[in-house]
Amino acid sequence: MSYQKFRGWVRALTVAATAATMVGVAPVSAHAETTLLPGWDLPATVSTQADGSILAEVDPAALAAKSTTFTTLATTGCGSTCDGKDPNNYKYAGATCAADATTVRAVYEPGGTYAGVELRYSPRCRTAWARWSNNAQLLSSISLYNYTSSGTERLHYILDGLDRASQAWGPMVNDAGYLSKACYFYYDGGSTANPYYTICTTKY
Incomplete structure (x- = not known):
């Protein structure tokens, strides 16, 4: 699957209040086994959150094995210089940040459609x-x-403004010594009481 950078504006914000309502909720059940999800290159543990959304978290052992090659580089990373940069274009230590990236978290709408957002990590x-x-x-x-x-x-x-015809990713943030999470806001026309939802991954 090929991905294109979102064609609209990217808004960089530092206001914490906006994020206050965008929090992941505690899982209420989880599969005992790990599985390889569509679009993932490493196995993940899948759980159902209290709001019905599906949370996927990468298997730590599999991620550690993949990351071993980059141990020396990863002691520093590219730091705040990478904030706001396009991972598919910005190069660090001879390659783009997307070159070794993997999905470490994802959250999907209820129903098993795999519609949602992935948290990518380099x-x-x-x-x-x-x-x-x-x-x-x-x-x-x-x-x-x-x-x-x-x-x-x-x-x-x-x-x-994403829609079914769009495939997109956002700019990077420095994650060395920090934690990040991804959220997905969507409209569900089948729900008349509250057709707008926000679901989030846990932090990584």
Whole structure:
């Protein structure tokens, strides 16, 4: 599957209040086994969150094995220089940050359609970014939130106006010594009471 950078504006925000309502909810059940999901290159553990959304988290052992090659580079990464950069174009240590990237978290709409957002991570660059996953709904958007170790929001990016014809990813944030999560906002016309939803991954 090929991905294109979102054709609209990217909004970089540092206001924590906007993110306050975009939080992942605690899983209520989880599969005992790990599985390889569509679009993933490493196995993940899958759980159902209290709101019905599907949370996927990469198997730590598989990620550690993949990251071993980049241990020396990963002691520093590209730092804040990478904030706001396109992972498919920005190069660090001879390659783009997307070159070694893997999905470490994802959250999908209920129903098994795999519509939602992926949290991508580069061991080489020690950066993270949000990537729209296939089958996203009309009027949807994806966002990325970056936090300090104390939980203070450092930075976030929002990509608005995605639809079924779009495939997109957002800009990177420095994830060395920080934590990041991705969120997906979508419209569900089948729900008349509250047709708008926001679902989020856990932090990585």
